[in-house]
Amino acid sequence: MRAWPLILVSICVLPFIVRPAIAAEIWIFAIFGLGLNLLLGYTGLLSFGQSTFFGSAAYVAGYLLKHYAIGVFPALGIGIAVGGLSALLVGYLCVQRSGLYFIMLTFALNQLFYFIAYQWTSVTGGEDGMPGVPRPAFLGVDFRDPMAYYLFVSALFALSLWLMQRIVQSPLGKILQGIRENEVRAEAVGYHAPRFKLLAFVIGGAFSGLAGVLYAMLFGIVPLEAISFVTSGNVVFATLIGGSGSLYGPIIGSFVFIWLSESMSVVWARWPLLLGVAFIIVVLFFRGGVVEAWNRIWRFSRQRA
Amino acid sequence: MAILETESLTKSFGALTAVSAVRLRVEAGTLHSIIGPNGAGKTTLFNLLTGTFPPTSGRILFDGKDITGTPAHRIAHLGLARSFQRTNVFPAFSLLDNVWLAAFACSKSWRGLLWRRAERYLEPTERARAALADVGLAAKADQPAREISHGEQRQLELAIALAAAPRVLLLDEPAAGLSPEETRKMVALVRALKGRYTIVLIEHKMDIIMNVSDRISVMHFGSLIAEGTPQEIQRNPEVRRAYLGGVAA
Numbered sequence: 001m002r003a004w005p006l007i008l009v010s011i012c013v014l015p016f017i018v019r020p021a022i023a024a025e026i027w028i029f030a031i032f033g034l035g036l037n038l039l040l041g042y043t044g045l046l047s048f049g050q051s052t053f054f055g056s057a058a059y060v061a062g063y064l065l066k067h068y069a070i071g072v073f074p075a076l077g078i079g080i081a082v083g084g085l086s087a088l089l090v091g092y093l094c095v096q097r098s099g100l101y102f103i104m105l106t107f108a109l110n111q112l113f114y115f116i117a118y119q120w121t122s123v124t125g126g127e128d129g130m131p132g133v134p135r136p137a138f139l140g141v142d143f144r145d146p147m148a149y150y151l152f153v154s155a156l157f158a159l160s161l162w163l164m165q166r167i168v169q170s171p172l173g174k175i176l177q178g179i180r181e182n183e184v185r186a187e188a189v190g191y192h193a194p195r196f197k198l199l200a201f202v203i204g205g206a207f208s209g210l211a212g213v214l215y216a217m218l219f220g221i222v223p224l225e226a227i228s229f230v231t232s233g234n235v236v237f238a239t240l241i242g243g244s245g246s247l248y249g250p251i252i253g254s255f256v257f258i259w260l261s262e263s264m265s266v267v268w269a270r271w272p273l274l275l276g277v278a279f280i281i282v283v284l285f286f287r288g289g290v291v292e293a294w295n296r297i298w299r300f301s302r303q304r305a
Numbered sequence: 306m307a308i309l310e311t312e313s314l315t316k317s318f319g320a321l322t323a324v325s326a327v328r329l330r331v332e333a334g335t336l337h338s339i340i341g342p343n344g345a346g347k348t349t350l351f352n353l354l355t356g357t358f359p360p361t362s363g364r365i366l367f368d369g370k371d372i373t374g375t376p377a378h379r380i381a382h383l384g385l386a387r388s389f390q391r392t393n394v395f396p397a398f399s400l401l402d403n404v405w406l407a408a409f410a411c412s413k414s415w416r417g418l419l420w421r422r423a424e425r426y427l428e429p430t431e432r433a434r435a436a437l438a439d440v441g442l443a444a445k446a447d448q449p450a451r452e453i454s455h456g457e458q459r460q461l462e463l464a465i466a467l468a469a470a471p472r473v474l475l476l477d478e479p480a481a482g483l484s485p486e487e488t489r490k491m492v493a494l495v496r497a498l499k500g501r502y503t504i505v506l507i508e509h510k511m512d513i514i515m516n517v518s519d520r521i522s523v524m525h526f527g528s529l530i531a532e533g534t535p536q537e538i539q540r541n542p543e544v545r546r547a548y549l550g551g552v553a554a
Contacts, residue, residue: 191406
């Protein structure tokens with residue numbers, strides 16, 4: 001793919017433009033977005049509850065990292081498993097319904113998880129969050145060094161992107177898009193739509209789980225916000241701005257979203273206003289997000305030339 | 306031998322009985338048409354046969370096995386494929402992908418479902434290309450389905466059904482909304498498929514029916530009122546009254 005060189009260059013350059021911690025957050029949020037977009041862009045399911053999987057994984061893996069001193073890779077494995085399992089549970093209930101009811105179910109179950117985290121203060125710390133999540137060293141590499149951790153996150157992001165690329169080009173990718181295009185027809189040719197939607201949920205949940213654990217280790221804390229609907233909304237927001245019709249849309253969206261929130265929030269407390277404007281522009285003029293805007297500009301300039 | 310058979314098949318929607326005690330026998334290798342005025346329950350009968358919804362009572366036998374109540378997504382795997390009366394394709398997909406999806410559903414192995422590239426599945430890809438060639442759309446394989454004409458979409462609809470390598474093809478008004486020229490093409494197509502598949506055909510256009518059918522069943526208000534060869538049906542007084550009435554009386 002022609003996008004890969006660009007992505008590798010971005011990975012190399014980014015930590016010298018913004019702080020490594022923010023650069024790492026961009027790639028983590030991109031992993032989160034990749035998982036969502038399998039549902040949103042490829043299957044046509046708007047899930048407003050992705051932070052359920054992100055947050056659950058962050059809490060469980062964070063707790064084990066903090067109290068049982070597990071290694072980095074076991075923590076990631078557990079996070080992926082928790083993300084996938086919670087998505088299996090939530091997805092099983094949600095795929096029974098479609099349209100607005102589906103969206104409301106993802107949202108309602110997200111709230112359920114949120115209030116469990118909010119109330120269960122002995123484990124999650126409630127509103128204060130769960131601080132003290134360590135970044136254990138692996139084979140002598142000290143991940144407390146921001147640059148080392150950044151490279152680690154980047155490598156996992158690249159791996160996630162490669163995996164997602166394989167998934168969307170596999171038969172499963174086509175089946176999910178078929179369900180998005182015409183669910184009745186997909187059933188008639190022999191695909192049980194709820195089963196495949198659930199599979200998309202679990203895969204998306206596993207990606208969210210990975211992102212959740214990386215996030216907890218990045219900031220050393222699992223804030224309550226990690227499992228709130230705000231986080232669920234943010235990832236939908238970022239993905240739509242980037243362009244849900246493309247594999248790379250969520251990556252661009254993550255870039256715009258994190259960069260805006262980190263650079264603008266120190267300058268101007270009302271920065272979400274900018275996001276709102278960006279979102280309105282996307283919805284009104286560029287339904288395919290930044291990716292479509294870019295394609296149109298490119299085509300326009302070619303026609304002129 | 307009857308490959309597809311129903312026994313007192315009935316479907317009620319509240320007070321309305323759309324399909325009433327239908328006993329249909331489709332012999333293997335034949336082209337069996339179902340005719341009847343609008344609202345006679347033909348499409349409902351198809352929906353029952355393909356598991357879109359379960360019947361209120363009665364049984365459906367496919368190849369001697371009871372398949373009553375089998376959901377739609379399993380029916381295709383049994384070897385029953387359908388086309389829809391209203392064009393029902395995947396608009397954003399290329400023609401090849403439209404057909405490939407149906408071909409893959411019925412391929413023997415789904416190994417590598419999550420990671421193998423779709424093009425690497427040679428057997429379904431070949432079957433998909435053959436189905437497109439069968440309906441004469443091979444040259445447009447890479448065009449998106451939403452960009453082809455209505456007539457071509459009807460052909461694609463047929464190709465999707467063919468790609469599943471079915472034993473029985475259920476065609477719901479394949480010539481719906483076609484121009485006379487396109488209709489002629491479609492009739493030739495259906496005629497070419499005859500013999501290769503057992504076909505159950507719903508159609509309104511009498512010239513098509515009388516031309517291609519081996520047997521005809523006539524539906525009226527949810528019930529079968531007659532069955533026979535095209536000549537027998539044309540002579541049947543009850544059919545003339547119920548269906549041909551306006552034209553032939």
